[in-house]
Amino acid sequence: MPLVETHADLGHQAGQVLVDNWRDTHTVPSDTLYPHQWSWDSAFVAFGLRHICPRRAQVELETLFDAQWADGRVPHIVFDPRVDADAYFPGPKFWQSSGAPGAPTVETSGLIQPPVHAPAAWAVHRADPEESTRRGFLERLYPRLAAWHRYLATDRDLGGRGLAAIVHPWESGMDNSPAWDLPLSRVEPLPGHSFVRRDLHHAAPADRPTDADYGRYLKLATRYRDHGYRDADTPHEFAVEDPCTNALLVAAELAMARIAEEIGADPTPHHDTAARIAGALVRLLFDPAMGAFVPRDALTGERIASVTVGGVIPLIVPGLPEEITEAVVDTLCGPWFRLTDAHMVPSYRLTAPDYSPRRYWRGPAWYNTAWLVREGLLTHGYDNLAQALRASMLETAASGGFREYVDPWNGRGRGSGRFSWTASLVLDLLRDPSGKLAGG
Numbered sequence: 001m002p003l004v005e006t007h008a009d010l011g012h013q014a015g016q017v018l019v020d021n022w023r024d025t026h027t028v029p030s031d032t033l034y035p036h037q038w039s040w041d042s043a044f045v046a047f048g049l050r051h052i053c054p055r056r057a058q059v060e061l062e063t064l065f066d067a068q069w070a071d072g073r074v075p076h077i078v079f080d081p082r083v084d085a086d087a088y089f090p091g092p093k094f095w096q097s098s099g100a101p102g103a104p105t106v107e108t109s110g111l112i113q114p115p116v117h118a119p120a121a122w123a124v125h126r127a128d129p130e131e132s133t134r135r136g137f138l139e140r141l142y143p144r145l146a147a148w149h150r151y152l153a154t155d156r157d158l159g160g161r162g163l164a165a166i167v168h169p170w171e172s173g174m175d176n177s178p179a180w181d182l183p184l185s186r187v188e189p190l191p192g193h194s195f196v197r198r199d200l201h202h203a204a205p206a207d208r209p210t211d212a213d214y215g216r217y218l219k220l221a222t223r224y225r226d227h228g229y230r231d232a233d234t235p236h237e238f239a240v241e242d243p244c245t246n247a248l249l250v251a252a253e254l255a256m257a258r259i260a261e262e263i264g265a266d267p268t269p270h271h272d273t274a275a276r277i278a279g280a281l282v283r284l285l286f287d288p289a290m291g292a293f294v295p296r297d298a299l300t301g302e303r304i305a306s307v308t309v310g311g312v313i314p315l316i317v318p319g320l321p322e323e324i325t326e327a328v329v330d331t332l333c334g335p336w337f338r339l340t341d342a343h344m345v346p347s348y349r350l351t352a353p354d355y356s357p358r359r360y361w362r363g364p365a366w367y368n369t370a371w372l373v374r375e376g377l378l379t380h381g382y383d384n385l386a387q388a389l390r391a392s393m394l395e396t397a398a399s400g401g402f403r404e405y406v407d408p409w410n411g412r413g414r415g416s417g418r419f420s421w422t423a424s425l426v427l428d429l430l431r432d433p434s435g436k437l438a439g440g
């Protein structure tokens with residue numbers, strides 16, 4: 001079948017996934033594995049949803065921000081009260097958010113995820129500016145987005161170096177990434193018999209994090225919960241400055257500048273914050289010997305010598321020094337990520353001894369990170385590489401199922417099927433191949 005027809009069909013199927021995964025006020029990442037609302041999933045979903053129903057894309061983000069905490073944090077999961085409390089673990093009974101100070105009435109987790117929301121809000125507005133203005137979409141969301149970014153830039157500057165720290169691997173969105181192995185090794189896991197996983201009912205154990213990983217995730221989350229999710233009071237055992245989260249915060253502040261201009265507010269503070277965080281990112285997290293950005297342990301002050309896809313995503317930051325941009329693109333095209341012949345972008349170095357083609361964030365290629373890398377390539381004028389990556393994403397998706405992640409060597413789908421951000425970002429690539437982070 002000619003490629004153009006395949007793609008027309010692909011767009012239709014992608015739209016159908018988004019329609020089927022819509023739950024009145026939000027989209028579930030997957031009908032089986034993730035039956036609630038997730039934070040960065042909703043932002044990625046909004047980028048695609050705006051092409052078929054801009055109003056729904058607005059509601060997606062508004063629902064998430066209705067669950068914002070008083071301190072500005074946007075929870076990583078908002079639980080749907082209509083779904084059985086045991087359908088996902090750890091569910092509302094574990095997080096006990098309603099007992100925590102400043103939590104919303106709806107049950108949520110106490111963790112966060114990377115800040116993709118402001119760029120999503122700006123893209124959603126531009127999909128139908130008239131309807132957005134009529135509903136006061138940006139005016140209402142702007143102060144909430146500002147509070148969210150303030151929380152990240154201040155309460156989460158746990159290392160005092162001008163970068164936001166994550167306090168749990170789930171906060172990176174790249175849960176079992178090898179980048180967290182070292183800081184996580186200090187955490188004594190809860191014993192396996194003390195919890196019952198639900199994810200293994202829906203996905204192959206070899207595709208998911210291990211029980212030992214879960215034991216550590218739960219240990220960290222329990223300690224945070226038992227300190228009321230108060231950052232200053234929790235003796236964090238894990239606090240890491242993640243390059244991907246901080247690069248997204250830069251892009252998000254630049255999007256805030258565009259939103260501020262649109263609603264007649266002052267964009268200057270957003271430009272200033274973006275420049276400050278970008279400076280710290282380059283100074284503290286770029287590793288010239290690796291040709292990539294690496295995380296930094298906020299507790300020890302040491303860099304973690306592990307390059308993952310999170311270390312190339314900072315390409316989305318405009319105005320990086322040229323030698324850094326070139327080094328990161330070389331890394332992407334070299335044997336670690338093989339941009340021009342792998343399926344999309346592997347989540348971990350293909351040559352690493354502990355690389356796994358199927359275990360979740362330890363090797364498989366994901367659509368959201370490929371979409372971000374493509375945005376980074378466009379930001380710095382690598383249009384041909386961006387075009388090749390788009391083709392790779394569409395071809396991989398066309399092989400079927402809108403899977404959660406794929407084996408970078410053969411493109412075979414893994415994890416959940418009919419996955420929302422996969423469908424959404426494929427739709428976005430089909431309908432709007434232009435760059436759109438940081439205001440487009």
Ligand code: 2M8
Pocket residue numbers: 029034038039040041076170172173174175199
């Ligand atoms: C995955 O994370 C959740 C925990 O938040 C899980 O494994 O149960 C990650 O891929 C994360 O990035 C994503 O937001 C979430 C829902 O799709 O699933």
